[in-house]
Amino acid sequence: MEKRVTVLLPNNRRHNVTVKPDMTLLEILEIACAKHGFDSELHCLKFHNKEVSLTQQFRFSGLPNNCVLEMEPTDKRRTMSNVLVCIQLSDGARQQAEFAPNTTVWQVVQQLWGIQSESYQSPVIVYMRSEVIGRESMQSTTLKSLGILEGRAMMRLLDKKPEELKTQANVYKPAEVKPKAKDDDEQPSTSRSAMAAAGGSGGFALTSNMLKTLKRAAPDEQPGPNEASTSEVQKTQNNDEPERPKYDWGSGSGYALHQPKPQDKFSEEGDDSPEKQVPVVNVIGPRHAVLFSLDASNKNNDDLPDSFFDFTVNDLKMVLRDLKRTASGNEDAPLLTANLRELERQKAMLTKLNQYKDCVLRIQFPDRFVLQGMFKPHELLGKVEEFVREFLAQPSEQFHLFTIPPKKILPPSETLLELNCVPNAVLHFSYVQESLNTTIKRFLQEKYTEQLTSEEGAHFAVQKYRITKASVSSSS
Known part of the structure; x- marks a missing residue:
């Protein structure tokens, strides 16, 4: 063109x-x-x-x-001065000298590399992606026509045909794949599988010990005779201990409502099958309100063994599955406009509204008391504030509810569904006047703090409420 x-x-x-x-x-x-x-x-x-x-x-x-x-x-007449020209051969050898801009390229080549240039069948000069091919074109091309008027210039002298200049140089050739040994085919290295798992897990690196544990517990593998005996011994040991509760990965605001390890006591007398002791639940108000203290629950957590906090095989599988799903979703997610993002948010809210008919809210006070109540997803946060005000020792003072981290004060005019408090959420209580949060020693009325429920009882109250609602809806 x-x-x-x-x-x-x-x-x-x-x-x-x-x-x-x-x-x-x-x-x-x-x-x-x-x-x-x-x-x-x-x-x-x-x-x-x-x-x-x-x-x-x-x-x-x-x-x-x-x-x-x-x-x-221009103000002054443009004058031409000598130029320092350097010519490099294909083997890296260099020669340089000063020339006038009117000097032809062939004269420069003859003065610097006269003997070598005579042996070239098709000499070529390359300067700034400009190629001067052949002796005739070199004799008609001057340094001035190449733009060399002052300073220094670097050229390359090659012996190539014009057809060879059009071919691409430095073409990559892949290395030959060496055949793997039989041992490598049968038993893949743990380090490679760990690197592959770490690369696609969204920043969570799995160690080789974790992968070994996953391989041992894979359902496709059949244990040998020695492994079968050891697994039977482990099963008998696990039957003596109560089953650990599953983790509840909450999707609401604040911290997830995880269920603590139940402190169950089994009756030694009576029936052959042990029955779990039902925790005591003290309902202190409307909306199935219960009150418990975090200090009492922390005392029970101190008695947990260190093995309780270790990752199991199922936990690692769940973490790896969730991280792969998150990474694949971020990579394949299309770019959305503001209207499409709002539409996706509304669809997610409708899905939650159809799935959850009630939500559990826990209001944590600065004195580490937690008030729990049941609400509807479409209710405003102002209803929650009215519910909390009934239990306060000073109900006339102004307060607000917020979530952490980061601290976000929730507006009373929005619904629980819009505030992402469905299906459960932990809200924090604070007076608007900051001095009251440090001077007041008791936030709730004394008659309610005397009717405490354990944290297990609070979870039991939620399960019992949901089972009752499900049975009523199925019968109707």
Whole structure:
């Protein structure tokens, strides 16, 4: 595709010059001056009132196609000085000397590499992606036509045919794949599988010990005779201990409502099958309100063994599955507009509204008492504040509810569904006047703090309420 440049002359006339990518701006100036009778050494070219370098080639000048260059007279006559030219051979050898810009390329080659250049069948000079091929073109090409007017220049002298210059150099050739040994095929290395799992797990690196544990517990593998005996011993040991509760990964605001390890006592007398002791639940108000203390639950948690906090095989599988699902969802997720994001948010809210008919709210006070109540997803947060005010020791004081982290004060005019409090959430209580939060020693009325329920009882109350609601809805 031919490119064109318009030169605006001092006499307000325009001249169009067809340019090539390897043409210098000095050649453009000389063509315009020769056409209209101007001296090129007394003029310069400007683009947007900024003088451009005449030694640059058009492809490297950054000028757009069909641009307008203004030709203006210069203060001093442009003089040409000697240029230091260096020519490098294909083996890395170099020779340099000073030459005038009017010197031809062939003269430079003969002076620096006269003996070597005579043995070349097709000598080629490469300068700034400009190729001068053959002796005839070298004899007609000067340093000035290449844009070498001052300073230094570096060229390469090659012995190649014009057809070979069009071929691509440094083509990548993949290495040959070595055949794997039989042991490697049968037993893949743990480090490679660990690296693969860590690469696609969204930043969670699994160690080799975890992967070994996963492999041992894989359902496809059949244990040997020794492993079968050890597994039977482990099963008999596990039967003596009560089953650990499953984790509840809550999706509401604040912290998830995880169920603590139940402190069950089994009756030694009576039936053969042990029955769990039902925790005591003290309902202190409407909405199945119960009150418990975190200090009492922490005392029971101190008695837990260290093995209780270790990851099991099922826990690792769940974590790996969730992380892979999250990573694949982030990579494949399309770009959404504001309207589509709002539509997705409304669809998620409708899904929660259809799935959960009630939500559990826990309001934690600064004195580590927790008040629990049952609410509907479509109720406003103002209803929750009215519910809390009935239990306060100073109900006339203004307060607000917030979630952490980070601290976000919840507006009373929004619903629990909009505040992401469904199916459960932990809200924190604080007076609007900050001094009251430190001076007041008792936030709730004394008659309610005397009717405490354990944290297990609070979970039991939620389960019993949901079972009752499910049975009523099924019968109706």
